[in-house]
Amino acid sequence: MAYYEDLAEVYMGDDVSPDFYAWVFPKCDHVAVGTDLGGGEIIRVEAHPIPEHPRPRRLSGRVALVGDAAGYVTKCSGEGIYFAAKSGRMCAEAIVEGSENGKRMVEERDLRKYLEKWDKTYWPTYKVLDILQKVFYRSNPAKEAFVEMCADDYVQKMTFDSYLYKRVVPGSPLEDLKLAVNTIGSLVRANALRREMDKINV
Template identity: 60%
Template structure:
């Protein structure tokens, strides 16, 4: 605890698995150690060995208090309301691709669901139904945020599949317009409205970066051989 008393650490890399990140957060008299990966099929033993090897000097002599793990869906689940039960937060799949953010959407979806129940039940006077939950909660949520999740899903599919694609994303983000749109979208948690002409230029610049980085990556691979 002396090392982590006033320190939190974050690690991102691909030496343990293709898309891996880990964190250590101090919590009162102990630390919370977390890891995440977006691998489809993962060799658990190799994964655990890699983690232990990386942190063995820092956790030597430590006591494990609790171990837990579960997959987190990064897209809204197809069924989020059944009968009088509604899913919110991580359970509903409200974790964004690319950034992995989920705290805001967990709190926001819980509040929207609660407010929808209050409206449908007229302050608790009537029993709500599945249709009430779909109308007052689900439709309102999708209207506000489903386009954001779809865009981030597309972004991850395009840019996170290879190192060349990630390099292209870095190149695209050199644009001041892209930076401003990204900041506004992240700040307000929904896609920012941009300029059509600038959007068109951004699309062409993206295609150019993808082609250029793919060619460079192929040339570098041939050079290494």
């Protein structure tokens, strides 16, 4: 445990997780490991797969889904705690408003206001992270390109601001253009490296 006292490890590679990443987090007197089993033996199940990206149907009658049930875990980053709490609050606010502070029973149209507000606020965030995962998590070379791209100060600032405010923040058009060019360059170099590695492995 001494090794993990001040450490959380993230390893990106298809040998431990074919489409995402593996992680090790210290928890009191043991570590929690998230990885693809790849034929390994299941000793104990403590969780289940969490749906990523908002579910197509999150409202039925007087029932509205929030948090993980609504699929509010983001792709690429895998974050869900903030969005679970925020969606619960937004739904509760819609219920209070729709019920006129408890004077009448809410209806589906009242709860739909929560979904409309949610989608207007956070849909761009989910879309951008979905695109990032599709582009950069499809192969190990693409993941290497992603790591290389994250060394850029502008990328770090945009990432931090977006993470802090939980939504896509506007950037500089010129810097965005440079980022696009650098991203393409990183992907080209990563694919060239993959071809060289494939030749060596053959």
